[in-house]
Each structure stands twice: as C-alpha cells, then as structure tokens.
Amino acid sequence: MTDQLRVTTADGLSLVAQAEGDEAALKVVLIGGTAQVASLWAGVAAGLADSYRIITFDGRDVGDSDRASTSYSTDTLAADAIAVLDAFGGGAAAFAGISLGGCVALQVARLYPERVWAVATGSCWARTDQHLQNQFKFWIDLNENHGFGLVFRLMSFMAFSVETQQVMGDMSGLAAAVEAGTDADAFRRQVEADLSHNLTDDELAEIRAPLLAMWGDQDLIVPRRYAEQLAAAVPNAELVGLAPVSHSMMVDHPEQFIGNVRSWLDKHRDASPVVSDTGV
Known part of the structure; x- marks a missing residue:
C-alpha cells in the first residue's frame, strides 16, 4: 500500500511525496538527482519495501511539485x-541519494545529525570543482540556447552504461517528448543547486552517520575520484564500486544499487537511534 501526501516546505512550496512499506518499519528516504522525478525510484522502493518504510518525493522544481521562484x-x-x-x-531515517540527491543526503547528515542513522550516496561529490563547474554550466548554456532535448540526449549518453544504451536505442524521439514537458527555468535552478554544493573536508568530518559512497565504473559525469574523496573525509565511510554501471545507477542497474543499499542498511539498522515523532 502506498500513502501519498502533499508536503509544505518552510518557504511555502508544496511537494508531492509518497511512502510504501510497513508504517512501523525503519524509514528510508530516497532523493533523486538533478530534475529526476520520484517515479524513477519505483524499482528500488519495491526492492526495499519488504523490510523498510520507503519514502520518495518530487523535489522543488521537479515533477508534480511546485516550482520555486528563486535559486536555492x-x-x-x-x-x-x-x-x-x-x-x-x-x-530518524536513513537517507539514500543519487547525484544531486546524494549531495542533499550529505547535507541532511551534517545539518540534522539526530535525524539520520545511515547514508548511502551514488555518483555524488563533496564539492563542485572546476571539472564539475564546467560541466554544469554547459548544461545550463545548452538548455537555454538549444532546448532541453539536446541536454537530455547528452545526459542520457553520459548517465547510462553501454549495455543500457544498447537497450534504449536512439533517444532523439524521447528527447523531443521530454523537452515539451520540461520547464527550462526549473531545470536551470536545479543545476544551480548542483553548482552550489561545496563541503570542505572539515564539514564532511562532522558527519557521524555511517556513509556508503558508491561509484559506477562507466560514470562519465561524476567519476570514481569523487566517491573516493567522500570516503576519505567522512569518518565512518565505505567505498563501493559498481560495474558495469554509469551515473544514474538506480535506473541503469537497479539490482546492484538495491543489493548494496540493502546490505548497508541491514548492517547498521541495529544502531539506528530511537527518536520521537517530533524529531527530538
């Protein structure tokens, strides 16, 4: 059974969220990457909901949630x-995120430590260096000058493994359909959030929840070295490589993502804090 809610943020935006699994089970919040809708987590949610209460949502500027009026x-x-x-x-909950969603999960663990009992990130980075800045700014320029269809084709090439691309085939038709339903301003704000993410090693060292830092061997967007940087800076961290897997690993090869996340959650569930429903 899936429960759906509309959630109001601190600045008044309405987000569409859903949860599945036993209400009494430990909670796991799944956070998508740049402009990724919650439905992309369907396979992962189904693969974990037998043991955990799985929560997914469309972030601000994504899917059926409200559009923001300013950058964030x-x-x-x-x-x-x-x-x-x-x-x-x-x-308290475990937080798992891909790409931008992984960056958000890191921030949750740093800013709200009492609310987090485990973290799992995939295709994630600690700070936006020149390599990532160049990439993200190119996405914004391409979107504004040539439309989101080309951005989608580029990101699909970079975010999926050779094996998955073979199955997907020519993306041009799908890209045109996606572009028609994409808000260019909302996408720009999402990428600006990518650009905003900058955590120092000292800030990463503040994270007390155990961290699983996953990387895909075919990821052309956020290569292995970024996961290594995370694992070296967070005190209780483990580095895991997935193959043959690219950037959007929960869609590219969900079975590997589910298996690694489940093992991580099972390993740390007994250490999860007892926190009241008010979060204190």
Missing part, C-alpha cells in the same frame, strides 16, 4: 527532505 542550495533541499520525513511521522 543543497542546504534548502536538505530542509525539504526533513519536511518530507516529518510529514510521514518524523523521527
């Missing part, structure tokens, strides 16, 4: 994730 940072998105958790009873 991963700090803001972390507060949104906590608001979603509170809407489903509060307490």
